Amino acid sequence: AVRPVLLGMTFPGAGFLHWASANQVMLASVLCGVSLSLFLVALLLWFATGNVIAPVLAWTGAAFLASAPARFGLAATPSDTALPWLIGPAVLMACLFAWLIPGKQAGCTKPSAARCPAITREPIAIPDELSPDMMRRMRLLLDRALQPARRFDGFEWRDQFQTAAVRYQVNFMAYALALAQRRYAPAASCHFAEAQQYLLAKIGDRRMWGYWRLENTWGNLRVDGDPVRHQNIMYSGFTALQMAVGGASRLELHHRGKVQLSYGLDQIMALLDRQYRTSPYGLLACEPNWIYPLCNLITMAGIRAADGRLGTDRWRQRAEPFLASLDREATRRDGSFIAFRSALTGIAPPAPGGIVMQAFPCLFLNALSPERAQEHWWRVRQRLDHGSWQRLFWPVDVGNYGFSRASSYAATAAAAVEMGDTAIAGECLRRLEIECPSREVDGVIHRERASLWAHALETLARSGAPDGFRELVERPGHEHGPRLISAPYPDVLVARAMCEGRSLKLVLHPGRGTLRPLLEFEGLIPDRHYRTGIDDQPFLKADAGGRALLRLQLAGRTSLSLDPVV
Secondary structure (H helix, E strand, O other): OHHHHHHHHHOOOHHHHHHOOHHHHHHHHHHHHHHHHHHHHHHHHHHHHOOOHHHHHHHHHHHHHOOOHHHHOOOOOOOOOOHHHHHHHHHHHHHHHHHOOHHHOOOOOOOOHHHOOOOOOOOOOOOOOOOHHHHHHHHHHHHHHOOOOOOOOOOOOOOOOOOOOHHHHHHHHHHHHHHHHHHHOOOEOOOHHHHHHHHHHHHOEHHHHOHHHHHHHHHHOOOOOOOOOOOOOOOHHHHHHHHHHHOOOEEEEEEOOEEEEEEEHHHHHHHHHHHHHHOOOOOOOOOOOEEOHHHHHHHHHHHHHHHHHHOOOHHHHHHHHHHHHHHHHOEOOOOOEOOOEEOOOOOOOOOOOEOHHHHOHHHHHOOOOHHHHHHHHHHHHHHHHHOOHHHHEOOOEOOOOEOOOHHHHHHHHHHHHHOOOHHHHHHHHHHHHHHOOEEEEOOEEEEOOOOHHHHHHHHHHHHOOOOHHHHHHHOOOOOOOOEEEEOOOOOEEEEEEEEEOOEEEEEEEEOOOOEOOEEEEEOOOOOOEEEOOOOOOOEEEOOOOOOEEEEOOEOOOEEEEEEEOO
């Protein structure tokens, strides 16, 4: 009984070959094949969820089961020798070890920047207000963000372990709305600030982080459901960036209305900083024991944005070691990013995803190291200029696992806009429109085959500008001065809200019909009169607290300017 167990430990399922005598060769071979298939499924589960227990159980379980052949209809008659049957497994193992030789791995010398000239940035005509078309597209995100915090109508529930997880939809909606507000309406907290508050409440919902108890148990062998404390930057790092650019200072993890855990932004930053300092790779795991360069770039962008919010200096202290680790552990010899690396074994296997796995990280890398971002984007551009787009762009929308290139086109377009590559951005959005046409329903534009995550990425692309996301990360704070703090949604859509000295410049559109909504302002000079430029109400007066109300007739595009009367 010991021999099949030992044989089974040399290769998954090989223990059954101990019983492969002349009259039961086929059955023993089938059992070996089934065991190997189960082990491969367990490996996929390890890749997908960080489950380190499944491969071990599949391999050792098959070895011990082979010691009881009668349970599987095998006679307890060992073959004369199992050696011939191990030729196939031995060849497979040899191929595996050959693939794992150092020359195939990352840990490389960074390619010379001289080989990677910067992309020539073409002049871009950047509009100073949101177009009606863009506002109708943005309503798809606002409609979902502004619903009550416990409701997730319009979100896509596929799973909570991989790329279609709802938490990523929440995170990237927050990033997109923060960028749009920064670009077009920094002096309007209505809609945008409320949306960020609701999105933060949604990301704190236990349905967004309850998965971690399972992953932590089977991946780290730790029974702890706290998603912030240890090795989980796909939640803590992504949410830190959401908080930093969205203006939040505290995350409350709640379940059915009861707060279970609470973290301040500075607490999360301190935890992440300590983990980076003690990480042997210099990078942190996303899923248990799996290191993703993209997750680390998003997390570090969050740390840098939090520095701008909190006045701390963590990014500057971590920048050099982090970027060195990025070159050493996350970059192949040809300068391309690895998709992910096992922190337990060091293996960095090839992964699906296409060109977007190289393009999308540039959006966040540009906020940390513009020179490296330019080098990576140059390689992306070379592949796009000389390769087949149909092959380079993976035909699966990873936001909902549907068969479309929506998320790949949108993510690449967002990175291209950030890098100032208008040609690639325009071509991505053109192909997105062809393959997933826009459709308008009740004043909201959406794409039926595209995931909500892809819609958020498209909003990032359409709201962006060269270095736009980098500017948001470097200076995430809000402007001081007069601002619009309340306007009914979707009756009022804000196309522009800018402070110019002590004046407030607004462009508003009605969301439905002709209305007379009530607007509320703050940050005005106390007890000062303001000109509005509106015929039926040419003046308004701020109260002692610098607040004022204005009822405005909206019948199409309406421009409004609040100027203090000297």
